[in-house]
Amino acid sequence: MDIKLIQEKIAEYKAKGCEVPEPEMIKTPEQIEGIRAAAKINNACLDLIAEKIKTGMTTEEIDALAYDFITKNGGIPACLGFYGFPKSICTSVNDQVCHGIPDKTVLKSGDIINVDVTTIYNGFYADASRMFMIGKVSKPNQDLVAITKECMRRGVEACKPWAFIGDIGAAIAPFARKHGYSVVTEFGGHGVGVDFHEEPFVCHDSKKNTGMLMVPGMVFTVEPMINAGRRNVFIDSTNDWTVYTQDGSMSAQWENTVLITDTGVEVLAW
């Protein structure tokens, strides 16, 4: 869609009182190609991790795999040094909700782990995460992983031009709760592409037809964090990063980077 037409349509929504994106939130075709190139490396990195991850491996070994792959392909792991984050990726195991720091932790049969990878390539960012089930995982934990993936899918499905960011959480939260789960709201999705975390913030529990208007050219993440128990979380005071469920219940997360197109949505990073 012609950027002139997009701007006209945005002005109409703004006149009606809708929250609309700032001009820099609408990526140019050149920027989109740049993000696509970063996503290609990021996707291949997660594919490699999917292939290699197994019982007995440490989370530090997964981190090394990601660092080597991303740098060998000319990229930079965005997490490394981000506000002092010490590793290249986040690895969040079992009751860790997000921002787990790779360390000597050995993966054991029954664990569920989120691996969150963000690549910078040529100045552009792509951000995605997947869950992995290690060895033999209990049925309740298998369900949590599968339902959380479906939460992400439903969130992505709600993304289309002239819909609203609030539609994403409206598609996710009732579905998660129907399964007895809760939705973390302290952390959420975000614009991405030219920087790691851009506006808008994407809350995974929200109301339909609220929040910012979605416009062709916007790039952001959908990354629901779903707890098997209560929604409350806390941050590990020993490292100021790792987020845990307060009640010790299991937590899962999946993340895609998506592009709003003229007709719908395209998943760039998965």
Ligand code: MF3
């Ligand atoms: N990749 C995470 C996200 O989805 C952010 C991790 S920031 C870090 O937004 F510093 F913890 F790496």
Ligand code: CO
């Ligand atoms: Co993200």
Ligand code: CO
């Ligand atoms: Co991420």
